[in-house]
Amino acid sequence: AGRRARALGVIEELEGIFATPIERLRLIADEMVEEMQRGLTSDLAGSSLKMILSYVDKLPTGDEKGLFYALDLGGTNFRVLRVQLGGREARLVKQEYEEVSIPPHIMVGGSIELFDFIASALANFVATEGEDFHLPEGRQRELGFTFSFPVKQTSISSGNLIKWTKGFSIEDTVGKDVVAELTKAMERQGLDMRVTALVNDTIGTLAGGRYGDQDVVAAVILGTGTNAAYVEHANAIPKWDGLLPSSGKMVINMEWGNFRSKDLPITDYDRSLDFESLNPGEQIYEKMISGMYLGEIVRRVLLRIAQEASIFGEVVPPRLEVPFILRTPHMSAMHHDTSPDLKIVAAKLKDVLGIANIPLQTRKMVVGVCDIVAKRGARLAAAGIYGILKKLGRDTVQTEKQKTVIAMDGGLYEHYSIFSECLVDTLRELLGEEASSSVVIKLANDGSGIGAALLAASHSQYL
Ligand code: ADP
Ligand code: MG
Numbered sequence: 001a002g003r004r005a006r007a008l009g010v011i012e013e014l015e016g017i018f019a020t021p022i023e024r025l026r027l028i029a030d031e032m033v034e035e036m037q038r039g040l041t042s043d044l045a046g047s048s049l050k051m052i053l054s055y056v057d058k059l060p061t062g063d064e065k066g067l068f069y070a071l072d073l074g075g076t077n078f079r080v081l082r083v084q085l086g087g088r089e090a091r092l093v094k095q096e097y098e099e100v101s102i103p104p105h106i107m108v109g110g111s112i113e114l115f116d117f118i119a120s121a122l123a124n125f126v127a128t129e130g131e132d133f134h135l136p137e138g139r140q141r142e143l144g145f146t147f148s149f150p151v152k153q154t155s156i157s158s159g160n161l162i163k164w165t166k167g168f169s170i171e172d173t174v175g176k177d178v179v180a181e182l183t184k185a186m187e188r189q190g191l192d193m194r195v196t197a198l199v200n201d202t203i204g205t206l207a208g209g210r211y212g213d214q215d216v217v218a219a220v221i222l223g224t225g226t227n228a229a230y231v232e233h234a235n236a237i238p239k240w241d242g243l244l245p246s247s248g249k250m251v252i253n254m255e256w257g258n259f260r261s262k263d264l265p266i267t268d269y270d271r272s273l274d275f276e277s278l279n280p281g282e283q284i285y286e287k288m289i290s291g292m293y294l295g296e297i298v299r300r301v302l303l304r305i306a307q308e309a310s311i312f313g314e315v316v317p318p319r320l321e322v323p324f325i326l327r328t329p330h331m332s333a334m335h336h337d338t339s340p341d342l343k344i345v346a347a348k349l350k351d352v353l354g355i356a357n358i359p360l361q362t363r364k365m366v367v368g369v370c371d372i373v374a375k376r377g378a379r380l381a382a383a384g385i386y387g388i389l390k391k392l393g394r395d396t397v398q399t400e401k402q403k404t405v406i407a408m409d410g411g412l413y414e415h416y417s418i419f420s421e422c423l424v425d426t427l428r429e430l431l432g433e434e435a436s437s438s439v440v441i442k443l444a445n446d447g448s449g450i451g452a453a454l455l456a457a458s459h460s461q462y463l
Contacts, residue, residue: 074148
């Protein structure tokens with residue numbers, strides 16, 4: 001009885017410290033707007049948001065034509081892809097892709113090894129190009145490179161890595177132009193291809209989304225990590241000192257995973273997770289909402305309950321002490337368990353954590369922990385989107401019935417339905433019924449790869 005009371009005490013405490021009441025979300029959204037503003041003003045203004053200029057000032061129109069490749073590096077998998085674009089009428093004639101998983105030692109090894117690994121996978125893929133794809137005589141193949149880490153962009157096709165995130169840690173790439181590194185690796189592979197667009201997955205998703213729907217104004221990624229991009233008025237970017245683009249627009253890569261605000265409900269679990277992470281002090285928002293971390297937060301909470309209330313027996317199960325052993329897909333499987341005796345929860349606890357014979361009450365408690373952690377993440381993500389809508393002036397009822405579409409991508413949003421439903425509900429609550437009727441979140445499945453290929457087309461050397 002003492003145990004159960006102690007465990008319930010911890011849960012009650014959790015509900016308090018993880019709470020995200022709507023007023024608090026509004027404060028967070030307002031701070032997001034302020035940080036966006038500050039980041040657009042100057043790189044030295046001290047914003048937690050880098051608000052990186054993407055050099056993308058035109059998004060796909062539908063007229064793009066030809067064969068284009070894309071490479072998408074941004075998480076544990078990377079994808080190579082080719083499309084045959086047929087212009088306004090024929091549109092996307094054919095697409096093919098392949099997914100390759102990155103061995104863990106490559107993620108924390110040397111720069112040359114990483115780029116050689118990527119270029120070799122790309123070369124293998126190009127070798128399988130079939131008859132449905134046509135490269136005009138005498139032309140070089142062109143590639144859009146989706147590289148989903150913070151980059152200081154120097155042109156549409158060059159940019160220096162600011163830092164690694166999401167478990168990558170390769171010191172000698174930091175500060176280098178990743179397009180130059182990739183180009184050298186392609187040369188080492190004997191692959192004749194030119195990178196014509198370097199973009200982030202958010203910008204790729206925005207471009208891919210816009211190709212399918214002209215009302216897309218922003219893109220959000222909720223996968224291993226999280227980020228957002230949106231279309232800004234070029235004259236609302238004080239730090240932009242180049243010529244105003246003819247479109248009057250510029251896509252901004254927010255790097256919102258690094259967002260920080262005094263109103264974020266940061267708990268001791270978040271603090272210790274951050275402290276022990278590969279990038280302490282950075283990506284605080286990402287560490288509260290993205291797929292790489294949600295399962296790990298749950299593990300930390302369960303470990304504490306096990307230590308304080310012995311809910312898994314007198315001895316703390318050793319596997320529960322292993323960082324990142326409980327992945328977000330495990331968490332999501334437990335959270336969605338609708339069987340009366342929670343047998344999926346029991347199976348995950350046994351298979352992943354080596355904990356067997358757990359009473360139903362305790363299984364329910366585990367689901368409760370997943371619920372608290374997932375909903376905090378989803379609600380904080382909704383507050384961020386609401387912030388972008390406010391910055392764009394699309395948080396109120398649109399007189400001319402303007403639709404606002406947010407292109408969304410990422411395995412977390414796609415597969416964790418309790419998370420995505422909570423996000424959508426929270427955004428509706430923040431916007432109010434009327435304004436929310438003109439706002440749509442559209443799942444753009446793998447839009448970033450196609451988007452990069454589309455941007456490679458709109459920035460082709462042959463135009
Ligand atoms: P990436 O972000 O690495 O480019 P994805 O967009 O495919 O790749 O997202 C993968 C991430 O999505 C995983 O790291 C995981 O955190 C999350 N994810 C995948 N499947 C599920 C699932 N069933 N439930 C919850 N989260 C999931
Ligand atoms: Mg991705």
